[in-house]
Amino acid sequence: MPPRRGRGNLPRPRLEQLIDQIAESSLTVLKAPPGFGKSTLASAWAQAALARGAQVAWLTLDEADDSPERILLYVAAAIAQSQAVEAEQSLLKNFALLPAEHLSTLLLNDLGRREQACFLFVDDCHCAPAEAFAAAFDQLIRYAPDNLHLVFCGRNDLPASLYAHLYSDACLEVDAGQLRFDLDETRDLLLRSGFAEIDAGDLLDLHRSTQGWIAALRASLLSIRQRPGASARLPKSISGLLDELLKHLPPSMVEQLSRLACVDKFNTELTARLTGHPDARALIDELDRLQLFLSCLDDAGDWFSFHPLFREHLRRRLSPVQLSYTLSLAARWFADQQLWTDAVRSALSAGDNESAQQWIAHCAMDLVERGDFIILLDWQRQLRDHLLQSPPQLKLAMAWASGLAMTHSNSLHLLSEVEADLAALGRLESTDALFWECQALHAMLKALGDDGQAGGELAIRCLPHLSNRPWICNTLLNVVCFSHLSASRWEAFYSLPPVICEPLERSRYLFNQIYRLSLVGFGESLQGRFSQAAAILEEALRLTTPVNASGQGHSVLRALPASFLAAVRYLQGREEEAAQLSLENIEFAKLGGFLDCIASVYITASRLSSSHSSHQGARYFLEDGERLAQTRQWPRLQAYLLLERIRVSLIDHKQHEAQACAQQLEQIQTDHSAPATDNFTDYQYLASLAALWCETAGISRPADLVQAQKIYKLAAGLNQRLKQARLAASLAQVYWVRQQKETAVTCLLEACQLADHSGAYRLLKDLPATDCLQQLTRYALQDKRLSQARLAQLQRLIPDNNTATQQTIQARTAIALTSKERNVLELVSHGKSNKEMAKLLGITPETIKSHMKNIFSKLKVDSRAQAAVIAKAHGLI
Structure with missing residues (x-):
């Protein structure tokens, strides 16, 4: 009997819909370690097959099923039970006396006579000996009739002989990688489990720690529920599951597993060094065959790792002395291979701080240039005392890392130490390369501190002196890029040279390239070119996407374009995509995002919460962002978030709070606006918007x-x-x-044209006092001079369910086109050519051209596609 699906099982459409492919395949193999939900998914497939009217048989194997005859007898019993026919039951009595090959023939003949599709699910295939399993199913697979679909579920690969007579497209394989919960499914599981308020950071931590292992997710949630506030360490239920798994392995293999678990990754050479196994490749292949939570980390199949929870469990089996010895052995091997990052990690875990400090010097700037500066800062915290006497180059690398991680004060402190060291050595002169590297870091810190103009000017002075440091040159070019962006100097912005790729390897210039693409994408969005902005930002995301099974991408770098893209997608009305981008990246953006990146992701997250009527959630993001603005001394970020608080307060009818925020914003604008009134600043723009919104709501003096x-x-x-x-x-x-109604209509139509041209369909919907905007829109619709294009813009950008408004639009559009023109547009929307339309309507192609000319004129468009879109929007077709 198939297992009963519990009420708490989460629907997983992306996997359950595979039943369509199963129905087209002779064999489906579902393989994964324990606790990945194999049986649950298989039972969902079984229910789906039954719903299609198919015959479904289920067999769960155990260790007693150790012969082909016994397995096939139970297969026959399962098929008979699925039919529950008396003749089938009597046939079973004879089956028990037959050898395996005869049983297979009888089963095949019996199944071939059936008209129904038959799905045979065999669960826990790993329990039966491989030889007996292969002998039992060899003929069933080789001569399977078209109506038979076999689904095998287990922890191990099937015996190779069973694949020998199958075409590649006749077999479907589903493994642990597909079974893992993705981030959305993890969030849905939390919601279903009663965790109504989900913190983005907690969600990401839980997802990373379990890596989508379903059993670990459920056990962690149970542990958190029983001990609120406790960290989700390895739950007892998972420990018991893993102990049961290890109990069935040879003791020598368990010891080898424990030694391999000391390191985060291993290859064949390191496996041989740590385990002493004579054939390390054979050992790794056996671990993979047994589905022992092994993941391949690269396309070449050279590097491997265990699931973090399995690794933690295995490490606990070693004594502290054994663990330290194995880690030291691994650290020295990594150092011999010049894999400095891995060597430092292993040495720190082994408590060998002296070796770790020595090896950090080899890789510090490399980590900065690859964008992995968070790792370097973590080492700095662990070795603070040991790094006090570091050479200037290492301190400078630490200063770069601190600056990129937005710890401005720490970076300046380290930079001052470096400059003091250089002065003591007589090297703080304009002829020394380290002097100019210090100046380059000053330029970057000014830009990240939101002084783009000063940062850009200093960067331009530094560039000629650092031509032999391509990564620093790229960073300086990005500082200059930011300075042009801040001042809207678009010609200079687009005339900057591209990121230098040679002689850097890909991982070195990726960091600079992501920053540049993020800046360019942000610049495009400010100018209202959303399609171009989205294409550029998606390219940046593609570059940061993990290229191997380890799933280890550049999370902090990815957060930069993701934050801007989330804002673009939100304004385009693609809220689901915006929500995923902001949720996945907001915590990483806080680690390394510059001001505009942080503003984009916080405001988007707040508006998404507000659009789902979660005003408390919207305020949470704004308050968290304000704390960050104060910590980093970013008044411009505070101003942006204050304006957003005004918007939320007006929607909530909290006039006093809106008034207080407006006064704070006005004070910030007074403190930071330039004396020259002809200069455009964000502070002036934000304060002016706040004043306009408050007057519309009737809570302040008239706006200027x-x-x-x-x-x-x-x-x-x-x-x-x-x-x-x-x-x-x-x-x-x-x-x-x-x-002033006519002036109001003129401004409204201008706003609609700008928003529609950009594709920012949510821009006007998000303004406070939408009732006022809709009243204005209804008035504008009465203007007989309003073109069809303007009508379409108003309907798209300011939707109004008011019956009178809809009747007005319908009346206006009904008069516009003749019935023949509507027939032509209907065919245009289906992609018909002029000749095809002429034939279908019984007129000449020249008449079709005449109709199209009239349609273009009436709808104020210049393409067939635009005409079809507007006609659909107004219900004409």
Whole structure:
């Protein structure tokens, strides 16, 4: 009998829908270590097959099923039970007396006579001896009729002989990699388990620690529920499961496993060194065959690792002395191979701090240049006392790492120590390369501290002196890029040379390349070119995607483009994609994201929460972001988050809070705006928006419309289309409140054109006082001069379910096109050519062309695709 599915089982559509492929395959193999949900998934497939009207037989094997005859007898019994026919039951009595080959023939003949599809599920295949299993199923697989679909579930690979007579497309394999819970499924499991408030950091930690192992996820959740606030270490239930697994292995293999578990990764050479096994490759192949939580880390199949929880469990079997000795052995081997990062990790775990410090010097700047600066900072915390007397080059590498990790004060402290050391050595001169490297770091710190202009000027002075340091040159070019972006100097922005790739290896220039792509993508989005921005940011994400089974990508680097892309996707109305991007990356963005990156991800996360009526969640992100702004002394970030708090407060009808935030924002604007009033600053833009919103809500004195119009024109002159659109829409609301209706309509239509051109379909929906905006829209619809294109923009950008509004739109659009023109548009939407339409409508191609010309004129479009989109939007076709 198949196992009963419990109420707590989480539906997994991406796996359950594989039943379609199973129905087309002769053999399906579901293999994974224990606790990965094999039987649960197989039972879901069985239910789906039954729902299709198929016959479903289920057999669960155990250690007593040790002969082909016994296995086949139970197969026959399972098939008979699925039919529950008396004749079938009587046939079983004779089957018990027959040898295996005759049993197979009878089963095949019996199945071949059936009209129904038959799905035979065989669970726990690993329990039967391989020889007996192969003998039992050899003929069933070789001569399987078209209506037979075999599904084998177990921990090990099937005997190779069973694949010999199968075409490659006749077999479907599902392994542990596909069975692992992805991040979305982990979140759904948490919600189903009653964890209503999910912290993004806790979710990521849980997902990383269990790596999607279902048994570990459930046990961890149970452990957390029983001990709230406790860390989810290896639960007792998982320990028992692993002990049961190890009990069936030879003691010598368990000892070898424990030694391999001391290191995070191993290859054949290191395996031989740690275990003493004469054939390390054979040992690794056997571990893989037994499905002992082994993961391959590279495409070449050279490096391997155990699941973290399995590794932790195995390590506990070693005494402290054994563990330290094995780690020291591994550290020395890694150092001999010049794998310095692994050597340092192993040495620190073994308590060998002196060797670790010695090896850090070999790889410190390499880690910075590869974007792995968080690792270096972790070592710095562990070896703080040992690194006090480090040479200037190592301290400088630590300073770079601290700067990139946004620990500004620590970076400046280390930098001052380096400059003091160089001064003592008489090397703090403009002729020394280290002097210019220090200046380059100062330039980067100024840019990351939000002083793009000063950082860019210093970077330009440093570039000629560091031509032999390509990574630093790339970093300086990115600082210059940021300075042009901050000042909207677009010609200079686009004329910068590309990232230097030679003579750097890919992993060295990737860091600089991701920063550059993130800056360019952000610049495109500011100018309202969302499709270009998304393409650039997706390319950056692709570059940071893990290329091996280890799943180890550049998480901090990935967070940079992901944060900007989340904002773009949200404004495009693709909320699900935006939510995933922001949830997965917000914690990593906090580790290494620069100001605009942090602002994008926090505001997007807040608006996503607000759009799902979780205003408390929206405030959580804003408060967390404000704490970060104060810690890093970023007043511009604080200003952005204050404006967002004003928006949330107005939606919640908390006028006093909105007023207080507006006053704070006005003070920040006064403190940080440049004396020259002709310069456009974010502070002026944010304060002006706040004043417009507050007047619309009727909670403050009249806004300065002259100043707001001036800022609008400055934004237009700098091609800051998104800011221009928000200002235009907010001005429209204020003009409407002041009864200046025609001016309000003009501003509204300008905002709609800007937002529609960008594809920022949520931009206007997110403004506070949407009722005011909809009233203005209804008024605008009465204007007979309003074109079809304008009607379409209003409907897309400011949807209104008001019956009168819908009737107005329908009336306007119903008059616009003749019935023949609507018929032509209907065919256009189905991709028909002029000749095909002429034939279907019984008219000439020239008449079709005439109709299309009229349609283009009426709808104010210049392409067939645009015409079809507008017609669909208004229900014309």
